[in-house]
Amino acid sequence: MLRSRNSLLLVVICTCVFLLFIPKQSVAQIKTSSDTVKILPKARWGGVTGRPYKQHVPVKITVHHEGGKLLTKNDDAFKRLKNIQTWGMGPDRKWADVPYHLLIAPDGTVLEGRNPLTVGETNTEYDPTGHLLICFLGNYNQQKLDDHLLDVLVRLLADQCIKYNISPNEISTHRDHSTQTTCPGDDIYSYFKNGYIVKKVNKLVKKRISQ
Numbered sequence: 001m002l003r004s005r006n007s008l009l010l011v012v013i014c015t016c017v018f019l020l021f022i023p024k025q026s027v028a029q030i031k032t033s034s035d036t037v038k039i040l041p042k043a044r045w046g047g048v049t050g051r052p053y054k055q056h057v058p059v060k061i062t063v064h065h066e067g068g069k070l071l072t073k074n075d076d077a078f079k080r081l082k083n084i085q086t087w088g089m090g091p092d093r094k095w096a097d098v099p100y101h102l103l104i105a106p107d108g109t110v111l112e113g114r115n116p117l118t119v120g121e122t123n124t125e126y127d128p129t130g131h132l133l134i135c136f137l138g139n140y141n142q143q144k145l146d147d148h149l150l151d152v153l154v155r156l157l158a159d160q161c162i163k164y165n166i167s168p169n170e171i172s173t174h175r176d177h178s179t180q181t182t183c184p185g186d187d188i189y190s191y192f193k194n195g196y197i198v199k200k201v202n203k204l205v206k207k208r209i210s211q
């Protein structure tokens, strides 16, 4: 009787361990194949390979804007990013690469930046270790997101949440971590302040993981 009870207990434990393990495997499989937003490789915008830098695994996502000059759909976003890289890697900053991991042009094109498995850079007081940095090119204190850019942002955030197993509740903006900046600009920040972005990403991630 005792032996059979122990056997039963063993079966129950094994089943629980199995059930705990299997869903994680399934999520991992979804991660590699579920990206919905195409990321344009560095070579396409003329970027050079970054230098080796501190490694990390992203556990949260922070949204930024470049915060410099206004950038419209008619301006050359590739050139703007190339200039950011050249300046950042030069004597002014001596950074390993572009400071951000992913960048969004005004027409919604997403551009590859620094290797997401290396820590990003900042000019402010917060520590970007563990943050995946997504940055809109341009200045969103002066320009506004349109419906297409909002859609790209929500889908890109959902892609990255699934890829790195990050909860959408861990998405925030630069100014949430630093008192020294208005980044990502008043327009982008308004969609975080009212909860719109995090709510949309939560809904999308839940839908995609359950498929």
Ligand SMILES: [Zn+2]
Binding pocket: 063, 064, 065, 174, 181, 183, 184
């Ligand atoms: Zn920022």
